[in-house]
Amino acid sequence: MSTIGSSSPADAAALAATGRGSFFNDPKVRGTFWQVVLVILIGYLLYSAVENARANLAAKGQVFGFDFLSAPGGFDINQHLIPFSSEEGSTYGRAFLVGLLNTLLVSGIGIVLATILGFIIGIARLSTNWIVAKVSQIYVEVIRNIPLLLQLIFWYNAVLKPLPNPRNALSFGAGIFLSNRGLTVPEPTFGPGAENVAYAFVVALLFAFGFRHWARGRQERTGQQYPTGLVALVSIIGLPLLVYFLSGRPIHFDVPVQKGFNFSGGLQVYPELVALVLGLVLYTAAFIAEIVRAGIQAVSRGQIEAAHALGLRQKPTLNLVVIPQAMRVITPPLTSQFLNLTKNSSLAVAIGYPDLVQIFAGTALNQSAKAIEIMLMTMAVYLAISLVTSFVMNIYNRRMALVER
Amino acid sequence: MSAVTDPSIPTAEIPISEARSFEGYVSAMPVEPQAPPIPSTGLVGWLRAHLFSSVGNTILTIIFGAFALYVIWGFVSFALFDATWSGSDREACLAHSGREAGACWPMIKERLAYFAYGSYPIPQRWRVDIVFLLGAIGLVWVLWIDAPRRDLGAFYFFVIVPIASYCLLYGVPLLGLPIVDTDLWGGFLVTLVISSAGIVAALPLGILLALGRRSKLPVISIASTIFIEVARGVPLITVLFVAKVMLGYFLPERFDPALMVKALIAVALFSAAYMAEVVRGGLQAIPKGQQEGASSLGLGYWQSMRLVILPQALRITIPGIVNTFIGGFKDTSLILIIGMFDFLKTVEVAVEDPKWSTPVSGPTGYLFAAIIYWICCFGMSRYSRAVEMRLSVAHKR
Numbered sequence: 020m021s022t023i024g025s026s027s028p029a030d031a032a033a034l035a036a037t038g039r040g041s042f043f044n045d046p047k048v049r050g051t052f053w054q055v056v057l058v059i060l061i062g063y064l065l066y067s068a069v070e071n072a073r074a075n076l077a078a079k080g081q082v083f084g085f086d087f088l089s090a091p092g093g094f095d096i097n098q099h100l101i102p103f104s105s106e107e108g109s110t111y112g113r114a115f116l117v118g119l120l121n122t123l124l125v126s127g128i129g130i131v132l133a134t135i136l137g138f139i140i141g142i143a144r145l146s147t148n149w150i151v152a153k154v155s156q157i158y159v160e161v162i163r164n165i166p167l168l169l170q171l172i173f174w175y176n177a178v179l180k181p182l183p184n185p186r187n188a189l190s191f192g193a194g195i196f197l198s199n200r201g202l203t204v205p206e207p208t209f210g211p212g213a214e215n216v217a218y219a220f221v222v223a224l225l226f227a228f229g230f231r232h233w234a235r236g237r238q239e240r241t242g243q244q245y246p247t248g249l250v251a252l253v254s255i256i257g258l259p260l261l262v263y264f265l266s267g268r269p270i271h272f273d274v275p276v277q278k279g280f281n282f283s284g285g286l287q288v289y290p291e292l293v294a295l296v297l298g299l300v301l302y303t304a305a306f307i308a309e310i311v312r313a314g315i316q317a318v319s320r321g322q323i324e325a326a327h328a329l330g331l332r333q334k335p336t337l338n339l340v341v342i343p344q345a346m347r348v349i350t351p352p353l354t355s356q357f358l359n360l361t362k363n364s365s366l367a368v369a370i371g372y373p374d375l376v377q378i379f380a381g382t383a384l385n386q387s388a389k390a391i392e393i394m395l396m397t398m399a400v401y402l403a404i405s406l407v408t409s410f411v412m413n414i415y416n417r418r419m420a421l422v423e424r
Numbered sequence: 425m426s427a428v429t430d431p432s433i434p435t436a437e438i439p440i441s442e443a444r445s446f447e448g449y450v451s452a453m454p455v456e457p458q459a460p461p462i463p464s465t466g467l468v469g470w471l472r473a474h475l476f477s478s479v480g481n482t483i484l485t486i487i488f489g490a491f492a493l494y495v496i497w498g499f500v501s502f503a504l505f506d507a508t509w510s511g512s513d514r515e516a517c518l519a520h521s522g523r524e525a526g527a528c529w530p531m532i533k534e535r536l537a538y539f540a541y542g543s544y545p546i547p548q549r550w551r552v553d554i555v556f557l558l559g560a561i562g563l564v565w566v567l568w569i570d571a572p573r574r575d576l577g578a579f580y581f582f583v584i585v586p587i588a589s590y591c592l593l594y595g596v597p598l599l600g601l602p603i604v605d606t607d608l609w610g611g612f613l614v615t616l617v618i619s620s621a622g623i624v625a626a627l628p629l630g631i632l633l634a635l636g637r638r639s640k641l642p643v644i645s646i647a648s649t650i651f652i653e654v655a656r657g658v659p660l661i662t663v664l665f666v667a668k669v670m671l672g673y674f675l676p677e678r679f680d681p682a683l684m685v686k687a688l689i690a691v692a693l694f695s696a697a698y699m700a701e702v703v704r705g706g707l708q709a710i711p712k713g714q715q716e717g718a719s720s721l722g723l724g725y726w727q728s729m730r731l732v733i734l735p736q737a738l739r740i741t742i743p744g745i746v747n748t749f750i751g752g753f754k755d756t757s758l759i760l761i762i763g764m765f766d767f768l769k770t771v772e773v774a775v776e777d778p779k780w781s782t783p784v785s786g787p788t789g790y791l792f793a794a795i796i797y798w799i800c801c802f803g804m805s806r807y808s809r810a811v812e813m814r815l816s817v818a819h820k821r
Contacts, residue, residue: 050640050641053641053644054641054642054643054644057643057644057647058643061647068674071673071674071675071676071677072673072674074676074677075672075673075677076673078677146484147473147474147477147481148474148475148477148481148484148485148488149474149475150475150484150485150488150489150492151484151485151488153492154488154491154492160802161798163801163805164750164754164797164798164801164802164805165754165794165797165798165801166754166755166757166768166797167754168757168758168760168761168768169757169768169790169793169794169797172768172772172790173787173790173794176775176786176790177786177787177790181783181786362658362659362660363659365659365661365662366661366758366761368661368761369760369761376659376661376662376665380662380665384665384669390669390670390673391670391673394662394665394666394669394670397662397665398654398658398662398666401657401658401659401662402654402657402658404657405656405657405658406653406657
């Protein structure tokens with residue numbers, strides 16, 4: 020490593036020229052030397068690792084390769100978003116996809132719910148109501164300081180498993196039941212014409228964005244405001260609803276009915292998924308709450324006072340002054356919490372939810388004994404998710420960063 | 425509006441008729457006295473201000489108060505009022521005539537030693553006790569900001585304690601300490617060993633990685649960055665899986681480290697990446713002038729780091745390091761997934777023991793584990809907050 024980090028090549032040349040600095044004291048030479056040493060070291064480690072792996076694989080009669088992905092798996096997965104069955108010879112590659120989709124499913128649900136709950140708790144922590152603030156604070160302090168794994172095991176083993184069987188399931192009305200088979204909810208079934216509702220939703224969404232754009236331009240020109248939020252809400256809810264009725268109500272809900280020892284109809288959400296979502300959401304929400312609180316507190320009081328001095332009332336102050344500035348502080352750590360949630364969803368393996376790690380790095384690995392290939396693929400997936408997210412975040416941060424003179 | 429008091433507007437320019445209109449009205453009646461202000465001090469005032477300031481607030485108070493009471497009542501009645509305090513097997517913990525079954529504390533009491541040491545041989549457990557003691561002394565020495573000779577403390581904690589712990593826990597037959605296989609280690613001992621390795625090995629490694637990432641030498645900087653980002657991008661559980669099922673392939677056949685060693689390496693490397701980012705944050709907070717000052721005094725890179733930059737950077741990163749350690753301490757529980765007997769696993773084993781198998785044994789065990797974890801983590805987070813406050817005060821002067 021160089022002797023003085025900040026000395027420029029010119030200094031080094033001068034030193035060398037005066038003869039005080041010998042060839043070996045030249046920071047450039049030293050830097051190159053240590054880098055070459057590091058390259059050789061890493062190269063050697065990689066080389067010996069590969070050589071060892073080759074020898075070990077040969078000793079066990081295995082070959083490195085990803086051919087096994089097209090071989091039939093011979094195991095079943097209880098929760099699969101795409102068809103998967105050992106009888107039809109579903110492959111390892113398909114098991115990988117099933118696991119990946121399950122991971123994305125639980126992460127997606129978890130991120131949405133954790134964000135909502137986290138924002139509510141974070142704002143509640145700043146409430147002027149003493150008991151609201153205290154309850155939220157205690158929630159955060161308790162949840163954050165207990166390992167997620169323990170919470171997951173608790174929800175799964177101590178709460179969901181001892182629930183009554185479907186015959187005596189807890190009913191929440193509207194066809195929602197909770198039993199030891201998990202959560203049973205009405206299942207939407209889509210008849211012909213249901214796609215129109217989806218199109219209407221997309222159209223309404225586009226319209227809402229277009230309207231907001233137009234209203235902003237108009238406000239800049241004339242100073243007149245339109246209630247864009249209300250218009251967006253009405254169009255996004257109203258238009259699909261209108262199309263729904265016009266196309267003859269194509270979406271039905273298949274309400275589950277308690278029948279014998281199980282339910283007939285309805286959508287069965289496995290208890291593993293319920294426990295995992297519950298644990299992840301409650302845990303991550305505590306962290307998000309802290310981020311939200313810190314973000315709001317980071318907006319200096321002077322900003323709020325200045326907004327009041329300009330005549331803005333409470334709501335516009337919040338919408339136009341506090342939230343935009345708080346979001347700038349909140350967003351980066353919030354994304355890292357989303358990533359954490361995604362990575363933490365791998366704890367599914369402890370309670371048997373068939374996510375990527377449980378199915379692919381667990382069952383598939385045990386069946387195929389392709390440890391190296393499977394672990395590389397699994398880690399690559401998580402790495403890709405996290406790299407893509409941080410790439411998008413960097414772009415976002417550059418756009419949102421404070422523009423300074 | 426008042427033309428008289430505003431000096432910026434010359435009075436002469438205002439028409440006299442308009443100026444006169446200001447003195448047009450004089451009230452003949454005394455104004456009704458206002459009601460006394462709502463008390464804002466004392467208990468009533470405090471309740472009014474903090475709980476019942478508006479209708480919405482009152483509703484919130486009632487909802488949250490009811491929720492808090494419900495949770496607290498449920499907790500207290502389970503853990504204290506309905507709890508079973510003595511007994512020798514599951515019979516004692518079952519629900520009896522009209523009484524709900526609460527926590528089954530005798531189960532915990534009986535298994536307390538198992539939770540602490542796992543299957544460590546009973547005659548040798550004094551060795552574990554000494555390690556706990558040595559570790560506690562080191563921890564106080566390092567974490568207590570005003571302790572004397574903290575440099576010596578750091579040396580003690582990062583060099584002497586690990587070596588002594590290894591000798592005591594694993595055993596040195598020459599010194600009359602029989603070898604205790606790592607498979608027998610368990611309980612809180614394993615949790616502590618793994619999470620301490622997360623800091624004892626990860627902190628120095630993390631410092632090197634952080635310096636490497638900030639290095640001007642491209643190869644070193646790229647290598648450090650790749651390592652840090654890869655380790656932070658994958659879940660710990662996959663790293664542990666790699667250590668368990670994949671590491672064996674990359675080592676020569678004569679090498680077959682115990683699962684404990686593999687887990688130690690995995691956790692240490694994993695935490696090092698997180699530690700590196702914390703330390704890098706601290707390094708970035710040190711003004712450039714410090715490095716330039718050190719250079720102008722003729723200090724080389726390592727000298728300036730050791731004597732000028734790192735002492736300052738590490739001091740301000742203590743809260744971050746402790747927070748990383750808390751995360752590591754909680755994450756240590758994941759090693760049960762690769763089949764190691766950490767604290768949480770011993771609790772699970774106790775819960776599933778048929779001798780104590782009752783409907784309440786699960787909740788009791790998890791509650792106990794949660795309380796232990798909570799005390800450790802909450803204590804550490806309080807400490808880190810106290811240090812943070814102190815540092816920010818010192819900074820403001």
